[in-house]
Amino acid sequence: MAALTDEQARLLLEPNFATVGTLNPDGSPQLTIVWIDWDGEHVLFNTAAGRAKPRNLERDPRVSVLVLDSEDGYRWVAVRGTAELTTEGADEHIDKLARKYTGEGWQPKPGERRLVVRVRPEHVSAYGL
């Protein structure tokens, strides 16, 4: 297991965006952009049931998460690990993220089931940090 330095963790706690790499059914890479969080042990992001990303992660949980400093493209941290998905606490978590990134609470969408994705870092690489 790998850990983030305080400086790397700060990048995740500030409202920077992350690209998440997952694996499609044919093994090819898929990239999406997410709001990101760190709980001291795991990289966290939030998605909704039925989307490509959680379907990919349920089939193959191997994931890469790259967080880029929005003010300096030469500061970034890339984490790889294995994703765990849960609905538990996911509504509270998306509300927390919405406040972090938009300053306002999350407006739940009818019929949408939120999921928290937790990634324990297995390997960390960084640039400028």
Place this chain on the structure above:
Amino acid sequence: MPQLTAKQRAFIAENPFVGAVTTLRPDGSPHSTIVWVDAENGVVTFNTAVGRAKERYLRQDPRAAIMVVHPENAYQWVSVSGPAELTTEGADAQIDHLAKKYLGQDEYPWRNPEEQRITVKIRPEKVDSAGFDE
């Protein structure tokens, strides 16, 4: 084959926005890193050096995905995936062009005579974007 629209191409080619590129490790897991990126003649390109992880991974499995996000507005982005083609031809000129685009310098300042530059061209099989609605 999907094509980049003129606006998607310009977004990548005409801004000093970095790209997040994902390749596949020998065990099939995703590997992500940041690159300088360009778009020309229908392909998305970046530059690396022979022997680096992503170059080795792409030789083994050419499937790649790349995403360019506007640093001041993360709700505008372009994501392209498809097979990568590698070529050393023109790679030195390309890294100089990228140095101009990203650093405003005529020559890539960190050239290492021990290192052979290589151009990676991703042919779009899938293009997604956000924030380009008129």
